Amino acid sequence: MSDNASTPQTLPWFARPDARTWRCEPAPAEVRAFHSSLPDYEPTPLTELPSLADELGIGRVFAKDESCRLGLPAFKALGASWAVHRTLAGRAANGADQGPITLVTATDGNHGRAVARIARRLGQEAHVFVPQGVHPQAVTAIVAEQAKVTEVPGPYDEAVRLAAEAAAAPDAVLIQDTAWQGYEQIPGWIVEGYSTLCAEIDEQLAAAGVVEGPGLVAVPVGVGSLAQAVVTHYRSRPSGQAPALLSVEPEAAPCVLESLTRDEPVSVTTGETTMAGLNCGTPSSIAWPYLRAGLDAAVAVTDADCARAAGELAALGVSSGPCGAATLAGLRAALTGEGADERRTALGLGPASAVVLLSTEGTAANPHSTTGH
Numbered sequence: 566m567s568d569n570a571s572t573p574q575t576l577p578w579f580a581r582p583d584a585r586t587w588r589c590e591p592a593p594a595e596v597r598a599f600h601s602s603l604p605d606y607e608p609t610p611l612t613e614l615p616s617l618a619d620e621l622g623i624g625r626v627f628a629k630d631e632s633c634r635l636g637l638p639a640f641k642a643l644g645a646s647w648a649v650h651r652t653l654a655g656r657a658a659n660g661a662d663q664g665p666i667t668l669v670t671a672t673d674g675n676h677g678r679a680v681a682r683i684a685r686r687l688g689q690e691a692h693v694f695v696p697q698g699v700h701p702q703a704v705t706a707i708v709a710e711q712a713k714v715t716e717v718p719g720p721y722d723e724a725v726r727l728a729a730e731a732a733a734a735p736d737a738v739l740i741q742d743t744a745w746q747g748y749e750q751i752p753g754w755i756v757e758g759y760s761t762l763c764a765e766i767d768e769q770l771a772a773a774g775v776v777e778g779p780g781l782v783a784v785p786v787g788v789g790s791l792a793q794a795v796v797t798h799y800r801s802r803p804s805g806q807a808p809a810l811l812s813v814e815p816e817a818a819p820c821v822l823e824s825l826t827r828d829e830p831v832s833v834t835t836g837e838t839t840m841a842g843l844n845c846g847t848p849s850s851i852a853w854p855y856l857r858a859g860l861d862a863a864v865a866v867t868d869a870d871c872a873r874a875a876g877e878l879a880a881l882g883v884s885s886g887p888c889g890a891a892t893l894a895g896l897r898a899a900l901t902g903e904g905a906d907e908r909r910t911a912l913g914l915g916p917a918s919a920v921v922l923l924s925t926e927g928t929a930a931n932p933h934s935t936t937g938h
Contacts, residue, residue, distance in 0.1 A: 576898055577816060577865035579825045580911040584861040585809065591801035592760035592794070596647055600761045603646065605636050609762075611769035611921070614881050617893070621900050624917040625775065628893075629766055632884040632927025637682060639675035639842075639886075639926035640762060641742070644790065647758030648740055648751050649683050665689050668740045669732040671696070671717075671724035673787070673842045674703040675930050676742050681710035692731060696724040699841055700931065720835050722846050743788035744851040752790065753851055759794035766921060779808045780918030783892035785925055786812040786821050786863075787845040789852035795923070796859035809861040809912040813895030815840040819865040821848050821856055828857070839868045841931055842888040861912060862899065870894035878924065886931035889924035896922060 600606050610630045617626040631640040649668065657663065667690040670680045677693035684691035691712035695704055696719060708714050715731075717724040725741060729748070732739035744752035770779060782799065784792045792812050799808055812821055817836035824830045832847040848856065868887070874897070875890035885893075899908045914920070 576902065576904065577819060577822055578862065578899070578904075578908065579822055580862040580908070581825070581860065582911070584859055585807040585913070587800055587858040588803070589797055589800050589855065589859070592757045592797055596757050597761050597764050599647060599650060600643065600758075603635065608765040608769070609634055611766060611773070612881070612883050613773065614883075616881065617877075618920075621897065622916060623780075623900075623914055623920055625919040626922065627770070627773070627919070628878065628883045628885070628922045628924045629762065630883050630885075630927075631762070631889065631923070631925050632929070637675070637679055638928075638930040639679070640759065640791070641675040642679040642682065643761050644742060644755035644758035645676060645679040645740060646683055648754035649680070649687070651754045652738055652740065652751060653687070662736075664736070667692050667734070667737040669728050669737050670694070670740045670742075671721065671728040672699075672707070673721055673844060674699050674707075675842055675926055677712070678703070678707050678710060680740050681707050681712035685711050692728075692737070694724040694728040694731070696721045698837060698844060703841070703931065720846060721844060722832070742790050743845070743847070743849040746850055749851050752849060756790050756794045756797070756851070759791050760798055762923075763795060763798035770919070770921070775919045777806045779921045780806070780914055781809045781811060781896075781912055781920045782923065783811045783813055783896050783920065784923045785840075785843055785888050785891045786814045787818075787843040788847065788849040789821050789856050790849055791923070791925065792821070792860065793849065793852035793855045796855040800855075800859045809914070810859060811895060811899060811912065812856065812860050812863045813891045814863070814865045815843050815891070816865045816867055818844045818846060819863075820846050822863040822865050824848050824853065825857065825860070825863050839887040839931070840871060840891055842926065843891065862908070864895045864898055866891055866894040866898055870898065875928070879928070883924055884927040884929070885924045886926040886928050888931065889926045892922040892924065896920065
């Protein structure tokens with residue numbers, strides 16, 4: 566059921582009533598052990614925000630603060646590190662030449678910087694394709710990791726296509742965080758890498774007294790890889806409370822919302838948005854079955870709503886770039902305004918519910934000002 570309409574007054578929204586009953590297999594347990602072995606690993610904070618719980622009429626609100634993850638200002642290194650580890654281990658097991666290889670990827674900023682950082686640390690090369698609309702400071706940060714950068718005069722999907730072409734060269738491998746038919750193993754490893762974030766949340770909520778788990782988790786969506794990891798985590802539990810899962814996208818690039826509405830994966834023409842890391846036009850092929858079956862709801866938000874949310878989070882001690890703050894903007898959009906009671910019921914939220922917002926990047930990850938472009 567969808568009340569997604571073209572008029573700006575109507576909230577872009579989709580809800581699926583039976584998502585909490587769907588189940589899947591869990592992520593492999595060895596991912597967390599791998600991350601724990603890294604020298605700069607430590608769990609990122611889960612910060613409670615009581616003033617937001619009061620404002621929105623729910624029990625407790627927490628933000629998972631990914632502003633410093635493995636030395637970088639976004640969560641992406643979790644997936645890139647595990648995928649590169651699996652890729653290099655596979656090459657060694659197959660007897661491949663152990664000389665340096667070039668890790669190739671396309672990025673809206675954070676993933677490319679993570680791949681470049683990991684390549685540098687492991688003595689490998691990196692070649693990163695960057696679409697238009699990525700802030701020059703984000704490009705500079707990738708160059709600072711000693712990566713080759715190719716700036717693409719087109720959108721994200723075009724950068725992905727060019728990266729895949731470049732990775733066909735000898736001694737090159739594509740480390741891409743979106744999948745398509747024929748390219749799914751490495752994106753699958755990236756999704757597995759994100760499971761560590763969810764495992765940390767379990768432990769942190771339990772320590773905060775939320776032993777039954779969250780009532781809702783809000784996740785920002787570009788191609789849907791992090792959302793796939795979140796769905797996998799919360800829909801692989803055989804028993805206990807199954808939380809509602811809410812995806813949040815920019816109104817300028819709502820590829821998952823549009824796909825859910827049409828009940829098939831579709832590409833959308835993307836516009837401009839300060840949520841650079843979410844400015845993607847096509848859902849990941851491996852994410853789509855999980856998003857279709859396991860997401861309770863999807864919402865799209867404006868840059869202005871995200872800027873407001875980022876300012877509020879900053880005032881509460883959480884450094885959040887536009888992509889990270891999108892989850893607060895999405896939660897507020899869902900729980901306020903016309904139709905809010907119906908949406909609250911669809912999400913199963915009550916006055917005692919606990920909500921987790923995934924704040925996936927700090928302000929350093931996306932240098933856009935809070936006032937827009």
